[in-house]
Amino acid sequence: MPRPGSTTDRAALTAGTWGLIEGTHTAPAGAAQALLVAANMTGTPPAGHQCYVDSATIRIGIPEVASVDLYRRPITTPTIAAYDFETADMSGWGAPHAGVAVRTNSKSHQGSWSYQLTSDGTDALGSHVETVKILCTPGAEYMVDEWIAGSSAAKDTFAQLRFYDAGGGFLQANNGIGKPPPGPGAWEYRWAVGTAPAGATHMTLLAVLDSFPTAGDTIWVDEVRVRLVNRAAGVRVAQGLPANAVYDDWRGVISGVPYEYRAEVRSVIGTTVGGVWTP
Numbered sequence: 649m650p651r652p653g654s655t656t657d658r659a660a661l662t663a664g665t666w667g668l669i670e671g672t673h674t675a676p677a678g679a680a681q682a683l684l685v686a687a688n689m690t691g692t693p694p695a696g697h698q699c700y701v702d703s704a705t706i707r708i709g710i711p712e713v714a715s716v717d718l719y720r721r722p723i724t725t726p727t728i729a730a731y732d733f734e735t736a737d738m739s740g741w742g743a744p745h746a747g748v749a750v751r752t753n754s755k756s757h758q759g760s761w762s763y764q765l766t767s768d769g770t771d772a773l774g775s776h777v778e779t780v781k782i783l784c785t786p787g788a789e790y791m792v793d794e795w796i797a798g799s800s801a802a803k804d805t806f807a808q809l810r811f812y813d814a815g816g817g818f819l820q821a822n823n824g825i826g827k828p829p830p831g832p833g834a835w836e837y838r839w840a841v842g843t844a845p846a847g848a849t850h851m852t853l854l855a856v857l858d859s860f861p862t863a864g865d866t867i868w869v870d871e872v873r874v875r876l877v878n879r880a881a882g883v884r885v886a887q888g889l890p891a892n893a894v895y896d897d898w899r900g901v902i903s904g905v906p907y908e909y910r911a912e913v914r915s916v917i918g919t920t921v922g923g924v925w926t927p
Contacts (some may be wrong), residue, residue, distance in 0.1 A: 666702075682706060711915035713891035720897060721882030723906040723927065728790075729782050729853070730873040733761040742778050742852075746771035746861075757795040757835045757870035765855070769863035774856050777869060781812060781850035789877040792853045793839035793924070798829040799866040805829060808854040809842040809874075820845050826858055835870075839924055841877060878925070882910065 675682065731740055733751050741749075747767040756762045767775035784790065796805045806826035811819045822842025829836050844851065855869040886895050901907055911923040 711917045711919065714914045714916045716886075716889040716891065716893065716914070717884055717912040718886040718889060718895055718897075719882040719910045719912065720885045720900065720907055721878070721880050721910075721925070723878075723908050724880070725876040725878045727873050727875045729779070730871075731763075731779070732759055732871055733763050734759045740779055742780050744777045745775055747775040747857075749777050752868070755797065755833070755868045757797070757868075759870075762797075762868045762870040763855075763872075765857060765867050765869070767857055767861035767863060767865040769861060769865070772860045774858040775861050775865075776808070776854045776856040778810070779853045779872075781816075781852055782874065784811065784844045784848055784851040786844050786846050786848050789841065789843045790851060790874055791839060791841045791877045792824075792872070792874045793837065793926075794853070794855055794872040795835050795870045796829070796838050796855055797833055797835045797868040798857065799832055799864075801828050801830075801832050802859065803828060803861055803865055804858040805836075805838060805867055806856050806858065807838040807840040808856050809840050810852045810854060811842065811844050811848040812850045812852070813847045814849045816850075819848055823856075826856075828859075835868075837924070837926070882925075 729740070733756075736751065738751060741763070744765055746769075747765050749763060749765045751761055752764040753761050755764070763777060765775060765777050790809060792807050792809050794807050796807075798805050804826040805828070807824040809822040811821075813819055820842065822840050824838050824840030838855070842851075851874070853872055853874055855867060855872070857865060857867045885897055885900055889895060897907075897909075906927065908925045908927045910925045913921045913923065915921075
C-alpha cells in the first residue's frame with residue numbers, strides 16, 4: 649500500500665517487455681524529503697514472479713513561469729556550417745559511433761527530414777554522430793546548436809564540440825548540458841560552446857546519446873549549425889510578458905537585417921533563467 653502522502657504511477661506491462669512509467673508530482677506543504685520506490689507489484693503476485701527495473705531517476709521539476717522578458721540583437725556572426733538533412737547529401741558527416749545512423753523522414757523538427765542514430769549498446773560511455781572536420785582558428789570561441797529528440801525519457805542527450813590538430817590528433821571536447829528529452833520522441837534545443845585551443849586547426853560537431861544507452865535506444869538530430877560566439881548583450885524589447893505570449897517586434901527591426909532573440913524567464917518561486925540566442 650502507498651505510504652501516507654505518497655503518489656503512485658501505475659502501468660500494466662506485457663510479460664517479457666520493457667515499459668516506461670513516469671509521472672510528475674508536487675511536494676505537499678511541509679515536505680522535506682522524497683523517496684522513490686522504483687517498482688511495486690500490486691495485487692498478489694504468484695511465487696517466483698519477477699520484475700526488472702532499469703534507469704530509475706527522480707528529478708526536480710521546472711517551476712511555473714511568472715513572466716518573460718525578451719531581448720533582441722542583430723546577427724553579426726555568420727553561420728560557418730549548417731545541416732538540415734533536407735537533401736540526400738550526407739558528405740558532411742562521418743561514421744557513427746556505437747550505432748547505426750540514417751537520414752530519415754519519419755521525424756523532423758523543421759522541414760521533412762532529420763538524422764537518426766540507433767545505439768547498438770556496445771559503449772557504455774555513449775553513442776554519437778559526428779560531422780567531418782571543419783576548419784577553425786585557435787583562440788576563437790565557437791557555438792554549436794542543434795535540436796535533438798530521444799526515444800527514452802531516461803537517457804541524457806547533449807551537443808558537443810571537438811577540436812583537432814593538423815595531424816588529426818584530438819585536443820579537446822566541450823560538452824553542452826546533458827539531460828533527457830522532455831518526453832519520449834519530444835524535441836529539445838541543445839548547444840555547446842568552446843574555445844579552440846592552441847594548435848587546433850579543425851573542429852567537429854556532435855550529437856550524443858549518453859547514460860549507458862542500450863541497443864535500440866534512438867535519437868533524432870535536426871538543424872545543426874556552428875558559428876562564432878557573439879557576446880553582445882542585445883536590447884530588451886519586451887518586459888513582463890506572460891507565459892506562452894506572442895510578441896510582434898516588426899516595428900523595432902530594420903528591413904534586410906537578420907536578428908536573433910533571447911528570453912529571460914522568471915518563475916513563480918523567484919528564480920530567473922536566461923535562454924540562449926535563437927533566430
